[in-house]
């Protein structure tokens with residue numbers, strides 16, 4: 080990997096910097112298994128996470144999964160309580176479960192990801208986090224790496240500013256702009272198919288797929304230029 084040609088890295092968070100994709104995955108599985116069962120619908124499987132939920136903004140994920148089962152619910156409102164049978168209510172129910180685990184268990188970053196951040200910081204490469212999650216800041220803070228990212232374009236920023244979420248490329252484009260680095264000099268890091276598609280749809284220098292269970296073939300098909308299983312694989316001899 081020749082880092083000389085790049086000036087910025089745009090990192091997805093869950094599953095790239097922290098193992099929170101697993102926490103999201105478990106929270107989604109618990110909530111949807113129960114809900115789909117209550118509706119007599121086809122049961123939830125792990126494939127549902129990768130196909131419909133991973134990387135997408137919260138309520139868009141709920142809508143995609145419901146659509147896969149031909150179920151329709153009213154959209155509701157982000158302020159809906161967790162027992163509301165609405166798209167927002169189901170999303171909020173899962174969010175309560177996610178935050179309960181985050182608070183109880185805390186989170187550590189992937190060691191290989193921290194090694195790459197350390198090596199690239201030495202070279203003066205700039206960093207942004209680009210996450211669909213509205214929990215990105217608390218997760219970065221819990222992991223002790225919040226201060227490494229001068230730019231964070233997360234689910235809250237996207238909602239407030241009307242920036243289309245992944246699989247559209249706009250949140251990555253906004254992050255590169257905010258760092259003041261051309262897209263072509265920026266590297267996108269993503270573990271989710273929707274996120275890799277977002278990177279591939281934009282005008283970026285490189286899209287790195289991070290295989291945490293999705294599968295290298297599917298990440299490549301979605302548009303990843305390179306696939307790794309650990310970010311430390313991208314540290315070159317210059318460090």
Ligand SMILES: O=P(O)(O)OC[C@H]1O[C@@H](O)[C@H](O)[C@@H](O)[C@@H]1O
Nearest residue numbers: 093103133134137211212213214
């Ligand atoms: O519900 P949140 O915390 O805003 O997160 C939205 C999505 O954020 C993505 O980063 C995760 O891959 C998804 O699993 C999650 O659903």
